[in-house]
Amino acid sequence: MAANWEDLKPRLLSSVWMAAIGIGAIIMGGVWFQMLAVFVTAVMVWECWIMIRGASPTSGMLLAAAVASILSAQVFGGSQAPEFLFLFLVVPVIGALVLNRERITFFVFALALQIAGWGLVHFRIDYGFTWLIWLVGIVVMTDVAGYFAGKSLGGPKFWPAISPKKTWSGTIGGWIGAALVGFIFTLFTNAGLSIILLSVVISFAGQMGDIAESALKRRQGVKDSSTLIPGHGGLFDRFDALLGASLFMLLVASIFNVPGVAF
Template identity: 45%
Template sequence: MSAAGKWGDLPMRILSAIVMVAVGIAGVWAGGLWFTLLVACIGGGMIWELSRMLGPDRERMAVPMGLLTTAALWGATLIPGEAVLPVLIAPAIVGATQLHKDRLIYGAYAAALMLACYGLIGLRVEHGMMWVGWLVAVVIASDVAGYFVGRIVGGPKFWPKVSPKKTWSGTVGGWVAAGIVGAAFGGLPLVLLSVATAFAGQMGDAAESAIKRHTGVKDSSNLIPGHGGLLDRFDAMMGAALFVMIVGSAVGLP
């Protein structure tokens, strides 16, 4: 591949990334209702994309499902804890029932997205801005290191049947970068958690790649220039957020 082929999309990716980082920082800093609405809107956008990918013959369901998801994520923050799970799972079930096929894929992935978004909101509310900053830094560092190391070093593919562009060099580079972030934020326990979180993010990326290959689409949408859709950009974040939520609920965060 020529140098232009390797790096041709880099300027647009950087510009879009700057805008996303600025919006993300503003949302995390504001916290409260603003951060909740930001995550809820992103979640709604991701479910809109998922509905379009898995139900191309049911395109009219995509916008209502996106709106329902946004409302459910916002509403889940206002109700008692025992009622949260049914509210979060409801959009996944409703969407799955609208499809003629791939209902299990839709339901499972949509439910995971809902829980991940809710976990991200909970991380900001319960643990504060620094923990969200750590999570975002881990995912971004892993993604950026994986992108550059993978393209510069190359080598064997990590999971060619699911994500043919990902290499082992890029994957390991992402782990190293995540570990460095963990060291900057805390001690050894956070370094280990950062590496594990980066891996969870990479699995989130792989899960979305598998759905795209299954449906034969290149990008989940074209909402973000240079990055594709919201799922293309936030798939790793969702995998990482879901993992951190599970760890936090099971054993607590360091």
């Protein structure tokens, strides 16, 4: 039984430091959160590049620098014009032209990563820090609750061909944890009960972000996105679910009116 929980400590430590850094930067807002979003996004595009291309640090770093430059210009420039989003095509197109394989894969992931990173900053500026604390809380709770439910209950695998460790019990446990986060927010904000259902859907979107990154790693035959964090892999390994949640929340915000949530 002890061996079954041997990854508990690093898993919890990973969730705690991610939540601490993320929530701290969200609360501070302004340039602190913007710089964090730009840095993390650029590094994850670099990790995506090296997973596909292999050891190619120079070209990968150039792409990461391009991502940082483009995202910084939009984030710090405060542009609200929709046409600026086409700038996010620059790095995916260049990367796809340079690569001799997995061109579409890199294009899709590089574009999605940039939009998701920009989306996190967009939410902080337009809707306030409460929405982002809620978003991070859902991702962390989904991970923690899913881990304990999956380890304790086991059962059928969710998607064994892509992520052999994930179970349906862990997946559903994550949804329950997310619903709890949503319920807590109804007690202290004016969000309303609909946020509970939205929390569960966001939880699933985050899980799909994790699945997407697992599929990429499995396709490329690598265990981790990089070795930047000893014992924990790379930034993409830690933030994949948050990016999936961010992309879905961007879709929701583009279709529905997302009100500011006050404590």
